[in-house]
Amino acid sequence: MFNALSGMGGGGQIDHRVGNNANTALYTTFAVFGILGGGIYNLLGPRLTLLAGCSTYVLYAGSFLSYNHTQGQAFVVTAGAILGIGAGLLWAGQGAIMTSYPPPHRKGSYISLFWAIFNLGGVVGGLIPFILNYHREKAASVCLIGLVCFCCPGMFNALSGMGGGGQIDHRVGNNANTALYTTFAVFGILGGGIYNLLGPRLTLLAGCSTYVLYAGSFLSYNHTQGQAFVVTAGAILGIGAGLLWAGQGAIMTSYPPPHRKGSYISLFWAIFNLGGVVGGLIPFILNYHREKAASVNDGTYIAFMGFMAAGTALTLAILPPARVVRDDGTRATNMTYSNVGTESWEILKLFFNWKMLLIVPAAWASNFFYTYQFNNVNGLIFTLRTKGLNNVFYWGAQMLGSFGIGYFLDFSFKSRRMRGLVGIGAVAVLGTAIWAGGLANQLRYTDGNWNRDPLDFKDSRGSFAGPFVLYFSYGLLDAMFQSLCYWVIGALADDSETLSRYSGFYKGVQSAGAAVAWQIDNHKTRLLSQLIVNWSLTTVSYPLLAVLVLLAVKDEDTVEDGESKMPKPSALPGSVDDGDAREKI
Known part of the structure; x- marks a missing residue:
């Protein structure tokens, strides 16, 4: 769903600078916590790591909802930075599960299965703005x-x-x-x-x-x-x-x-x-x-x-x-x-x-x-x-x-x-x-x-x-x-x-x-x-x-x-x- 939101350009806003600044903050913290994420995963285990990571996505989408009414960038950029931390945890956990759980001779099949299901989220996510913003005609x-x-x-x-x-x-x-x-x-x-x-x-x-x-x-x-x-x-x-x-x-x-x-x-x-x-x-x-x-x-x-x-x-x-x-x-x-x-x-x-x-x-x-x-x-x-x-x-x-x-x-x-x-x-x-x-x-x-x-x-x-x-x-x-x-x-x-x-x-x-x-x-x-x-x-x-x-x-x-x-x-x-x-x- 994040990919679908980003794919609209600027997080769906007319001023793309909002999304650009949020993404800069996001990927800066992601770069740090992507590296640290593997160690945090080993300390907390899969459930807590993934739960903490996924919760930040809701905050990020909500920041754009807030921007629709306040036009204030600060919340969006802050939410982007927090999402970078969460994404680092999530993808470290995802990578560990996807590469270590399958048997050695089936890893390619399991990776492709994950990728297909993951990208189905982008397909469905692409339908959401199409439907909810095109519904009058x-x-x-x-x-x-x-x-x-x-x-x-x-x-x-x-x-x-x-x-x-x-x-x-x-x-x-x-x-x-x-x-x-x-x-x-x-x-x-x-x-x-x-x-x-x-x-x-x-x-x-x-x-x-x-x-x-x-x-x-x-x-x-x-x-x-x-x-x-x-x-x-x-x-x-x-x-x-x-x-x-x-x-x-x-x-x-x-x-x-x-x-x-x-x-x-x-x-x-x-x-x-x-x-x-x-x-x-x-x-x-x-x-x-x-x-x-x-x-x-x-x-x-x-x-x-x-x-x-x-x-x-x-x-x-x-x-x-x-x-x-x-x-x-x-x-x-x-x-x-x-x-x-x-x-x-x-x-x-x-x-x-x-x-x-x-x-x-x-x-x-x-x-x-x-x-x-x-x-x-x-x-x-x-x-x-x-x-x-x-x-x-x-x-x-x-x-x-x-x-x-x-x-x-x-x-x-x-x-x-x-x-x-x-x-x-x-x-x-x-x-x-x-x-x-x-x-x-x-x-x-x-x-x-x-x-x-x-x-x-x-x-x-x-x-x-x-x-x-x-x-x-x-x-x-x-x-x-x-x-x-x-x-x-x-x-x-x-x-x-x-x-x-x-x-x-x-x-x-x-x-x-x-x-x-x-x-x-x-x-x-x-x-x-x-x-x-x-x-x-x-x-x-x-x-x-x-x-x-x-x-x-x-x-x-x-x-x-x-x-x-x-x-x-x-x-x-x-x-x-x-x-x-x-x-x-």
């Missing part, structure tokens, strides 16, 4: 909600992607996921109304806080083997996820300008799935040498909890729609907060809205296949460490898939309707090919038992490649399919209130399907049958989405400045239009 609000989802559902996806939440008994994860998606189905539908009542910050803060509890329940299970806490935490997470994804859907589909929604959706999806990539690295690294282990260690769950807590804190930086300026100069929506009666009526009407009915099969299918892919492909036929590696590529494939379909949906043809139809056709062709490959793989173990050694990326030679490519392709298809669904939803309206309800309805139906899918697996349904159902559901979705695009998506890509037409609180529920009157396409 262009794609920044979508980037910020993407980063929130990177930390919370992104890590949840990595946890689920190992099969059974990283436990040897998949029934624990299956039961927790059933409870999760049951409450998610309800609060996904209600979430749009709650978002309109509470606004984005409170809705997202409440939603994200439940992810930390869920990861903690698996940490508890590692010691108690008690399912009750895990299942309860899953049910609570379902409530929180309903709120989070309703808010996310509203932001992602209503904040961008109409002609760039595909690009912004793909941008969100890429940042979000980077969480799955990083989350996949966590169990891979922390369980790398546990080749015969069946359940992940405590450190894996603690790392997930840390990321989820950070994502919860980030929700406080989300802006309301009225303060977001799009890159075409318009504002997203002047959101007028609703009332319970209005939202209840509007949500009820969604079940009779022909547009929403056409999207039901796609919504049901869009998370239904996770159970099969996570538990019965990745969770069944690979070693523990390889499951983590596979997750890195599964969620990495989602980043590629979302960028590809997003660009296509925005720029391939002048007509928006034509872009939607051709996009549906492209996803349908690719999806058919990938599910056909899945069928070929499934025929190798139709009874649900992998009657050979689990595949390992180092030891299984050529037999690893085919299932690995298939799992990668499943991730590619998932992102393209869901990005397509969100693009269609975003093309149906342009105001935040309506799209929060549409997105909530989509997530509610999606979660109902997932709840059913986890119990189907729990009841030992034949894997071949599960694959056929998944393939059939996605195939049925394509023509219905095409009909929706033909009938409901208009070609005009310009809208007026977003002005909410939410009725005043005194309006009777029956007088509210279903959202079509608010379309300005």
Whole structure:
């Protein structure tokens, strides 16, 4: 994070002399205590040395916060000198650990591992000023909600992607996921109304806080083997996820300008799935040498909890729609907060809205296949460490898939309707090919038992490649399919209130399907049958989405400045239009 702060030039200040003077003081004391640091490390030991060193970084960042208000250099320069002392201690300890702890024949690998994790801090640190100082224009609000989802559902996806939440008994994860998606189905539908009542910050803060509890329940299970806490935490997470994804859907589909929604959706999806990539690295690294282990260690769950807590804190930086300026100069929506009666009526009407009915099969299918892919492909036929590696590529494939379909949906043809139809056709062709490959793989173990050694990326030679490519392709298809669904939803309206309800309805139906899918697996349904159902559901979705695009998506890509037409609180529920009157396409 210090590197990211310095990399902005002058510590992010317009007068670079402030940062220059602070850095001069810093590296002067660093030169002295870098030399003395090794001796201090030997006297105090690693914990006290590193604790003393790291504490000075907080003071240094705080000095620039103070300078923003006082314009006084003295505190910044003094903090720089103190940081030089702390950095000398920290890097002496770091060097001792990095060079002495690994075995002699593996020091190069361990040094490169440290350097990769260390520089990930610079990557994340670079995102912080980008997001927090770019949030009033262009794609920044979508980037910020993407980063929130990177930390919370992104890590949840990595946890689920190992099969059974990283436990040897998949029934624990299956039961927790059933409870999760049951409450998610309800609060996904209600979430749009709650978002309109509470606004984005409170809705997202409440939603994200439940992810930390869920990861903690698996940490508890590692010691108690008690399912009750895990299942309860899953049910609570379902409530929180309903709120989070309703808010996310509203932001992602209503904040961008109409002609760039595909690009912004793909941008969100890429940042979000980077969480799955990083989350996949966590169990891979922390369980790398546990080749015969069946359940992940405590450190894996603690790392997930840390990321989820950070994502919860980030929700406080989300802006309301009225303060977001799009890159075409318009504002997203002047959101007028609703009332319970209005939202209840509007949500009820969604079940009779022909547009929403056409999207039901796609919504049901869009998370239904996770159970099969996570538990019965990745969770069944690979070693523990390889499951983590596979997750890195599964969620990495989602980043590629979302960028590809997003660009296509925005720029391939002048007509928006034509872009939607051709996009549906492209996803349908690719999806058919990938599910056909899945069928070929499934025929190798139709009874649900992998009657050979689990595949390992180092030891299984050529037999690893085919299932690995298939799992990668499943991730590619998932992102393209869901990005397509969100693009269609975003093309149906342009105001935040309506799209929060549409997105909530989509997530509610999606979660109902997932709840059913986890119990189907729990009841030992034949894997071949599960694959056929998944393939059939996605195939049925394509023509219905095409009909929706033909009938409901208009070609005009310009809208007026977003002005909410939410009725005043005194309006009777029956007088509210279903959202079509608010379309300005």
